Amino acid sequence: MRTRVRAVLDSPRVRAESATIWAAAGTGTGDLPHADATYRALGGAGLLAPHWPRAYGGLDADSYASATVAEELALHGVPDSARVNTVDNAGATLLAAGTPEQRARHLPAMARGERVFAxxxxxxxxxxxxxxxxxxxxxxxxxxxxxxxxxxxxxxxxxxxxxxxxxxxxxxxxxxxxxxxxxxxxxxxxxxxxxxxxxxxxxxxxxxxxxxxxxxxxxxxxGQGWALLSRALGLERTGICFAGRAVRWLDRLIAALRAQDRLPAAEARHELRRLDAEVRSCRLLAWRAVRDVAEQRPDASTAAAAKWWASELAQRVARSAWELLGPPPAAGVGHAQFPDLLLAVREAPGLTLAAGASEVLLNTLAADLLDGGGDPWEREVS
Ligand SMILES: Cc1cc2nc3c(=O)[nH]c(=O)nc-3n(C[C@H](O)[C@H](O)[C@H](O)COP(=O)(O)OP(=O)(O)OC[C@H]3O[C@@H](n4cnc5c(N)ncnc54)[C@H](O)[C@@H]3O)c2cc1C
Incomplete structure (x- = not known):
C-alpha cells in the first residue's frame, strides 16, 4: 500500500502541485490552493479511501491502508484537511448510517477526489x-x-x-x-x-x-448524531497524521540546516537528537492506536495519548525550526529553499486544538488513570 501511494505522491504532477501550495503558504493569509490533482490521482487509483468497498470507489482494504494514506500525505507535506473531512468524517458517517441512495450519490464522487465535504x-x-x-x-x-x-x-x-x-x-x-x-x-x-x-x-x-x-x-x-460523529473521529484521534508531520518537519529542518552548512550549537543538536528519538517512538504509539481501530477494539486512552503526544511534538519541531532558521517570512535561506517549513510554522498552533484539544485529551487519560488504579501517589509500589 505504501509503495502504491508513494508512486502517486512522487509523480511529477503531484510534486509540482505541492510546490505551488507551499509557495502560496508564504504569501499572505488567503486559502491554500486545493490539492485537486493529488486527490484525483489518488482517487483514480482507489487510494483516497482504500478501506471503502469497491462499489464506492475503494479497494476493500482495511484501516491500516487508510492510515498509511493519511501518514504518507503528511510525510509528503500535502495539506489534508479536505481528505480528513471528506473521507474520514463525512464519508465514514455515510458508510456507517447513510441510506443506499445517500451512499450512491456521494461516496463514489468523494472517493474519486471529485467531491469535498466540509x-x-x-x-x-x-x-x-x-x-x-x-x-x-x-x-x-x-x-x-x-x-x-x-x-x-x-x-x-x-x-x-x-x-x-x-x-x-x-x-x-x-x-x-x-x-x-x-x-x-x-x-x-x-x-x-x-x-x-x-x-x-x-x-x-x-x-x-x-x-x-x-x-x-x-x-x-x-438523535444518532453524537454516536456517529464520535465514531468517525476514531482515525483522526490515532495521531497518525500528526506523527507524520513531526517526522517530515524534523527531516526537513535537518536538511535545511545542512543546506545552510550551519552546525547548530551543541545544546540545539542535543535537542534535535532528543526530538528524533521522541518522533520515532511517538510514531510507534500512533500505529498502536491504528492497530486498535483496525482490530475493532479502539482504546480511548491509547488514542488520546497518541494524538496528544504527536501534536505537542510536531509543535515542538516547528518551534525548533523557527528558532534555528529564524522567523518567517524574512527567514532567509532555510525557508526559501524549504517553503514547506513555513507551512509547518503556520500549521503548528492548530495541531493541539484540532481533533481534541490537548487538555481535553489529558482529561481523558487522567480519568482512565483514576478508574484503573487511582491517584499514582496513593498506589502501592511494587
Ligand atoms: C486545524 C483545525 C481544523 C479544524 N477543522 C474543523 C472543521 O473542519 N470543522 C469543525 O467543525 N471544527 C473544526 N475545528 C475546530 C475544532 O474542532 C475546535 O477548535 C476544537 O474542538 C476546540 O474547540 P474551541 O476552538 O472552541 O476551543 P475551546 O474548547 O474553547 O478550548 C479553548 C482552550 O480551553 C481548553 N479546554 C476546553 N475544555 C477544557 C476542559 N474541560 N478542561 C481543561 N481545558 C479545557 C482547551 O484545551 C483549549 O486550550 C478545527 C480546528 C483546528 C485547529
Missing amino acids: VLYTEPEAGSDLAALTTEAHPTRHGWLLNGVKSWNARTSSATFGICAARTPGAGNRYAEISLFIVPLRAPGVHVEPIATINPELFFHVRLDDVALPPDALVGRP
Missing part, C-alpha cells in the same frame, strides 16, 4: 464541549428547517456539501438530541465567510438562516 460541527460556544451546540433543525411538511452558526470549519471554500450537527429538539438529553444532516453549501440561507488566522488552510464561519432541507438530508436516525 465538517460543520464546531460553534462559537461549542468546541471541546461539542454537545453544547445550539444549531437547531425542526421538521417541516417538506423536510427540515436549519438555523444556527458554525465556526472554525476548515476548507469550506473547496466544499460543495457539509455534514452538519444540529439539535433536533425532543429527546430531552443533550447528546440524544444531536442529529447529522447533509447541507448543500450553495443552498439559499447558507452564508460562508472566511476567518483569517495564521493557519494555512482557511477557517470559515457558516451561518445557517432558515435553510430548507429535504427529508433525505438526515443521516441515520434523529
Whole structure:
C-alpha cells in the first residue's frame, strides 16, 4: 500500500502541485490552493479511501491502508484537511448510517477526489464541549428547517456539501438530541465567510438562516448524531497524521540546516537528537492506536495519548525550526529553499486544538488513570 501511494505522491504532477501550495503558504493569509490533482490521482487509483468497498470507489482494504494514506500525505507535506473531512468524517458517517441512495450519490464522487465535504460541527460556544451546540433543525411538511452558526470549519471554500450537527429538539438529553444532516453549501440561507488566522488552510464561519432541507438530508436516525460523529473521529484521534508531520518537519529542518552548512550549537543538536528519538517512538504509539481501530477494539486512552503526544511534538519541531532558521517570512535561506517549513510554522498552533484539544485529551487519560488504579501517589509500589 505504501509503495502504491508513494508512486502517486512522487509523480511529477503531484510534486509540482505541492510546490505551488507551499509557495502560496508564504504569501499572505488567503486559502491554500486545493490539492485537486493529488486527490484525483489518488482517487483514480482507489487510494483516497482504500478501506471503502469497491462499489464506492475503494479497494476493500482495511484501516491500516487508510492510515498509511493519511501518514504518507503528511510525510509528503500535502495539506489534508479536505481528505480528513471528506473521507474520514463525512464519508465514514455515510458508510456507517447513510441510506443506499445517500451512499450512491456521494461516496463514489468523494472517493474519486471529485467531491469535498466540509465538517460543520464546531460553534462559537461549542468546541471541546461539542454537545453544547445550539444549531437547531425542526421538521417541516417538506423536510427540515436549519438555523444556527458554525465556526472554525476548515476548507469550506473547496466544499460543495457539509455534514452538519444540529439539535433536533425532543429527546430531552443533550447528546440524544444531536442529529447529522447533509447541507448543500450553495443552498439559499447558507452564508460562508472566511476567518483569517495564521493557519494555512482557511477557517470559515457558516451561518445557517432558515435553510430548507429535504427529508433525505438526515443521516441515520434523529438523535444518532453524537454516536456517529464520535465514531468517525476514531482515525483522526490515532495521531497518525500528526506523527507524520513531526517526522517530515524534523527531516526537513535537518536538511535545511545542512543546506545552510550551519552546525547548530551543541545544546540545539542535543535537542534535535532528543526530538528524533521522541518522533520515532511517538510514531510507534500512533500505529498502536491504528492497530486498535483496525482490530475493532479502539482504546480511548491509547488514542488520546497518541494524538496528544504527536501534536505537542510536531509543535515542538516547528518551534525548533523557527528558532534555528529564524522567523518567517524574512527567514532567509532555510525557508526559501524549504517553503514547506513555513507551512509547518503556520500549521503548528492548530495541531493541539484540532481533533481534541490537548487538555481535553489529558482529561481523558487522567480519568482512565483514576478508574484503573487511582491517584499514582496513593498506589502501592511494587
Ligand atoms: C486545524 C483545525 C481544523 C479544524 N477543522 C474543523 C472543521 O473542519 N470543522 C469543525 O467543525 N471544527 C473544526 N475545528 C475546530 C475544532 O474542532 C475546535 O477548535 C476544537 O474542538 C476546540 O474547540 P474551541 O476552538 O472552541 O476551543 P475551546 O474548547 O474553547 O478550548 C479553548 C482552550 O480551553 C481548553 N479546554 C476546553 N475544555 C477544557 C476542559 N474541560 N478542561 C481543561 N481545558 C479545557 C482547551 O484545551 C483549549 O486550550 C478545527 C480546528 C483546528 C485547529
